[in-house]
């Protein structure tokens with residue numbers, strides 16, 4: 001393909017320069033070009049949130065922006081949030097609270113929840129539910145996801161009593 | 162031998178699966194990359210019914226990076242059409258061929274007509290758009306009742322749209338209705354829904370030098386292997402099917418899909434790996450759907466509340482083709498048509514119908530949600546008719562716990578149950594008197610709050626072969642389950658299961674079971690599943706069967722390992738094998754607890770040292786478990802809703818569930834299954850509906866117009882349980898994967914009716930969308 005653009009992205013702290021078609025979705029750049037397959041694709045209408053990553057600190061659906069639009073951006077994916085030996089409090093909480101079953105929605109759910117907690121460190125149940133309404137889970141009924149987010153909030157920054 | 166003292170079974174262990182899933186390290190189908198992989202994209206019919214006049218792939222083939230375009234004609238060498246595995250004795254099933262790529266005609270929107278194979282995932286989609294297909298549109302039928310009445314025909318060569326008729330009857334129906342003092346009839350519609358796992362399907366086929374490895378997002382790798390071999394005309398041992406991490410299934414991945422066959426065929430033809438990942442739009446159009454039944458339901462009762470007869474006549478819209486189990490699915494409900502009740506005569510008549518829609522097949526619950534919905538809605542309707550409290554009516558008809566195992570009119574034997582206990586427990590959480598006061602108070606403020614109940618039992622743990630197999634209901638495969646338990650040199654354990662979990666957490670539950678019996682920690686028990694190249698033949702995961710059958714197989718295999726280990730220990734310590742017990746992580750001699758050997762020491766003897774005279778070295782055992790009976794979980798659910806009468810919008814305010822799935826192995830997993838099941842049921846009751854217009858065009862082709870519930874629509878759920886062990890297996894377990902879904906739709910529906918009763922709405926069919934509810938209110942008010 002002749003029609004290619006060069007895009008520079010900083011993903012999970014490392015800088016990458018990739019050559020992509022202008023129409024390439026960010027999610028495919030992350031998954032197929034950079035091998036970061038923790039970010040998933042569950043729909044083609046920007047509905048499910050399985051592809052949620054952080055772009056310059058904001059939760060975005062990476063299926064809904066082009067890689068080229070992310071030029072120069074700082075991106076964090078689930079792999080950058082925390083690893084096997086350095087779990088993020090949300091990862092730990094999803095594990096403890098059984099906040100996942102098939103796990104397919106989980107990376108997007110955790111990234112969306114992480115953005116919520118940045119903004120609102122102690123969300124109420126209703127606030128958690130509203131904040132996650134762009135992320136679909138078919139397995140859990142959301143019950144334990146909500147509990148996980150609230151317990152991570154507690155672990156991260158206990159409310160002063 | 163006696164049981165171990167380590168009790169991991171029953172504990173809420175956090176899952177062994179999770180570390181890879183929460184860190185983005187799991188490997189789902191689209192995460193697997195093989196060198197030299199080509200991408201596939203399917204050309205799909207935009208018509209609901211048409212003759213294919215011509216296919217011009219010239220422009221597509223000419224595009225750079227395109228390696229091939231294949232049509233049905235190119236695949237003329239395959240061994241046959243896609244399978245229907247249901248051949249009930251004495252029942253004629255019309256089964257026109259269903260090809261992986263359409264031949265001559267298309268029967269529903271999305272039917273695949275051609276496949277484009279090329280270098281790049283984007284480029285093949287472009288090329289697929291360049292394939293020019295000329296269609297000659299044919300008349301379309303989408304309404305199953307019209308389809309039964311006559312032309313147009315989905316398969317004109319049959320001269321009918323009827324697929325089959327099937328009846329299950331027990332007891333004297335006419336006598337039952339004659340005895341009845343009150344008979345009611347309702348038309349109960351259970352609308353079409355999508356399975357909608359968040360991971361769509363996908364395949365990666367890799368043919369090399371005579372063997373095929375197929376990675377597929379499936380619940381049934383062994384079935385897939387069998388049919389890939391048969392359809393590709395190759396020998397079964399040359400095919401290996403691997404279900405990698407699977408992102409949910411809900412029955413929709415219990416199937417042999419055309420794309421699996423096409424990918425294998427094309428990979429063999431091209432000598433390159435071929436990958437296809439379904440888009441959500443494709444998933445909504447071509448991945449099998451569920452429910453879609455219209456039932457005429459008649460219930461007869463005496464004035465004292467005794468139900469005397471129950472007759473259900475179902476028109477089941479099966480869509481355009483039979484797939485693996487399509488016409489069987491409504492029959493699964495027939496076995497529990499009478500619910501928790503002692504009804505002397507129960508009859509179910511099922512008529513399957515072809516329409517120009519996506520085929521239906523198993524979706525979470527598969528027939529049982531429909532059956533439970535009917536009986537539980539009818540119990541409320543009958544209670545109203547009789548002027549008896551609806552819970553009292555249920556209690557008067559419950560099968561009493563003394564009657565178990567309970568033979569029921571439908572011919573099956575419910576294994577165990579205590580329905581009064583679960584309803585009692587539910588009412589400990591729901592104060593009905595207080596609710597009625599609150600309801601009255603809220604009504605004065607214009608808030609319409611209602612409460613609905615459902616008490617259910619279901620049939621699951623799919624097996625036993627004697628009932629499910631060819632000689633029984635007619636599934637062309639016995640349904641048992643296998644396990645291989647292998648102790649390694651170091652005392653670590655690998656378990657191979659023939660089940661194929663995809664979110665249920667069985668790696669953890671199975672490890673708990675094995676750990677207890679071998680006196681080791683669950684962390685050293687690894688469970689391998691979903692790979693036909695390892696472990697024994699298996700049957701997969703569906704129908705809440707994996708624990709009751711697969712778990713039980715693991716128990717039996719593990720117990721064989723324990724028996725052999727005990728002999729080794731007895732020989733080493735000069736004791737009798739009967740005197741060896743597993744305690745505190747050791748196989749020790751009864752009465753002298755410090756005399757013993759760890760599993761690692763025993764494995765050392767089995768593999769490295771000298772086993773007793775006459776014994777084979779090694780420490781592993783295999784079992785095939787074919788149980789005597791199904792298992793029948795049960796429970797009682799309550800749902801409280803608010804209905805906005807101005808808009809018809811329903812909000813679930815509170816949901817309380819008491820479930821009994823026998824002995825708990827891992828309470829965390831059980832709760833998760835119930836939460837998800839309830840959400841699935843609420844989703845169907847209130848939001849989800851696969852809609853086709855009269856031309857057979859799919860209106861709900863994406864997540865924009867197919868409404869899955871989000872966190873914002875649902876409340877937290879309140880759970881409790883009773884424990885009534887199943888006598889069918891040593892673990893005493895039942896299944897729990899579908900229970901929530903089965904119980905939820907009638908609880909929600911009955912709650913909405915309860916809320917709207919004062920407005921004159923006494924009956925309503927799902928989906929309870931704002932429009933449907935608002936109209937029901939308007940119509941009732943106009944009367």
Ligand code: FES
Pocket residue numbers: 040041042043044045046047048049050051052061062063064
């Ligand atoms: S894949 Fe991005 S929202 Fe669904």
Ligand code: FES
Pocket residue numbers: 099100101102103104105106136137138139140359408409664
């Ligand atoms: S855990 Fe399966 S979709 Fe959320």
